Amino acid sequence: MTVGINEYLYLSAILFAIGFFGVLLRKNTLVIYMCLELMLVASTVALVAFSHFNQTMDGNVFVFFILTVAAAEVAVGLAIIVALFRRRQTIQVEELNALKN
Amino acid sequence: MSSDIFFYLFAALTAGSALAVVLTKNTVASALSLLVSLVGVAALFVLLDAFLLAALMVFVYAGAVVALFLFIVMLLDSHGGDRKPFKKTTLVAGSFAFVLLVLGLATLAQKGGLKTPAADTTATLVPVGASLRAYGEQLFTTYLLPVQIVGFLLLIAMLGVIVLSKKFEGLEDVK
Numbered sequence: 001m002t003v004g005i006n007e008y009l010y011l012s013a014i015l016f017a018i019g020f021f022g023v024l025l026r027k028n029t030l031v032i033y034m035c036l037e038l039m040l041v042a043s044t045v046a047l048v049a050f051s052h053f054n055q056t057m058d059g060n061v062f063v064f065f066i067l068t069v070a071a072a073e074v075a076v077g078l079a080i081i082v083a084l085f086r087r088r089q090t091i092q093v094e095e096l097n098a099l100k101n
Numbered sequence: 102m103s104s105d106i107f108f109y110l111f112a113a114l115t116a117g118s119a120l121a122v123v124l125t126k127n128t129v130a131s132a133l134s135l136l137v138s139l140v141g142v143a144a145l146f147v148l149l150d151a152f153l154l155a156a157l158m159v160f161v162y163a164g165a166v167v168a169l170f171l172f173i174v175m176l177l178d179s180h181g182g183d184r185k186p187f188k189k190t191t192l193v194a195g196s197f198a199f200v201l202l203v204l205g206l207a208t209l210a211q212k213g214g215l216k217t218p219a220a221d222t223t224a225t226l227v228p229v230g231a232s233l234r235a236y237g238e239q240l241f242t243t244y245l246l247p248v249q250i251v252g253f254l255l256l257i258a259m260l261g262v263i264v265l266s267k268k269f270e271g272l273e274d275v276k
Contacts, residue, residue, distance in 0.1 A: 003108045006214035008145070010206065011112045015119055015138075017202055022123035024195050030128055030174055034135050037166065038119055041142050044154075051230060052149040060230045061239045063154050067161050068251045072258035074166050078173050079265040085177050 008049035015042035029081055029091040033074070040070050104148055111148070115141030128174045136167045150228035153236060 015038060022035030044063045051059025085091050118141065121134035139162045146155035187195075209215070229235060240248055 003105045004214065006209065007108065007112070008149075009209065009215070011116065011145075013202060013206055014116050017199075018116065018119045018123060020198060021195065024191055025123060028128060030170065030177075031122070031131050034122055034131055034170065037135065037162075038122060038138065041139060041162070044158075045142060045145060048146055048149050048151050048154060048230070052151070052226070052228075055227060055229050057229055057235050057239045060151055060154060061236065061244055063151075064157075064236075064240070065244075065247060065251055067154075067157055068255065071161055071165060072255055074169060075262050076258050076265070078169055079262040082173060082176065083265050091177060 005049050005053040009046055012042045012046035012049070015039075015045065027092050027094055029084075029093055029096075032093070033077055033081070037070065037074070040066060108145070108148055111141045111144040114138075115145065129171065132167055132170045132174060135170070136163055139163050139167070149230065151230035153233060154230065 019035045019038030019042060022038065023032050026032050026035065044066050047059040047062050047066070049059075051057065081091055084096070088096065090096070115138050118134040118137040122131045122138065125131050125134065139158060143155040143158040143163070146152075146158060
C-alpha cells in the first residue's frame with residue numbers, strides 16, 4: 001500500500017486536532033500560542049500534499065504566504081504577551097479576566 | 102517502497118512531538134517539542150519534493166520562531182501551569198469539534214479517499230515543487246500582488262513590535 005494524498009490529509013487533520021485541543025486545554029498563553037502555530041503547520045502539510053499530488057504549484061506558493069504571515073504573527077503576538085506580562089505580572093489566561101462582567 | 106516507511110516514521114515523529122507540546126507541563130519542553138515537530142514536517146515536505154519549503158520551514162520556524170519562543174519563555178520565567186479544569190462551554194465546544202472532525206475523516210475514509218490525477222500511477226508524478234524556477238515564476242507573475250501585500254504586512258508587523266515593546270515614560274494613561 002503506497003502512501004497517497006489521503007495519508008497526508010489524515011496526518012494534517014490529526015495535527016490540527018492536537019493543536020486545537022492544546023488551545024482548549026492549556027492555561028499558559030505561550031503554550032496556547034505554540035498550539036496555534038501547530039494548527040498553521042497542519043494546514044501547510046495539507047496544502048503541500050495537494051500541490052504534490054495534483055501537480056500544481058499553487059499550494060506550494062500558498063505555503064510561502066502562510067510562513068510569512070505566521071512569522072509576522074508570532075513577532076507581534078509575543079510582543080503583546082511581553083507587554084501584558086509587564087503590566088499584569090502573569091500570562092495565565094485564567095488570571096487575565098479584566099474584561100469579565 | 103522505502104519512502105512509505107519514511108512517511109510513517111516522520112508522521113509518527115511529528116504527531117508524537119505535537120502531543121508532547123500539549124501534554125508536557127514544562128514550557129521549555131513544549132517549545133523544544135514544537136521544534137522536533139516542525140523538523141518532522143520539514144522532512145515530510147522533502148518527501149513531497151518541496152525542498153525549498155522544507156529549508157524555509159527549518160529556517161523560519163525552527164530557527165526564528167522557536168528561538169523567539171524560547172527567548173520569551175526564559176524572559177518571562179513562566180511556568181507551564183496545570184491543565185484547566187473543564188468548563189461546560191469548553192467541554193461542549195471540544196466534543197462538538199471532535200465529533201465534526203471524526204465525522205469528516207470517517208466520510209473521507211468511507212468514500213475511499215480523494216482521487217487525484219496521479220492517484221494510481223505514482224510513478225509518473227513530476228516533482229513540480231522541486232524547481233526554484235517554478236516558485237519564481239509563480240511569485241512574480243500570478244502572485245505578484247500578494248507578494249507585495251505580504252512585504253507590507255512584514256513592515257507593519259515590524260513597526261508594531263517596535264511600538265509595542267517601547268516603554269512610554271511619563272504617559273501613564275497611554276499604557
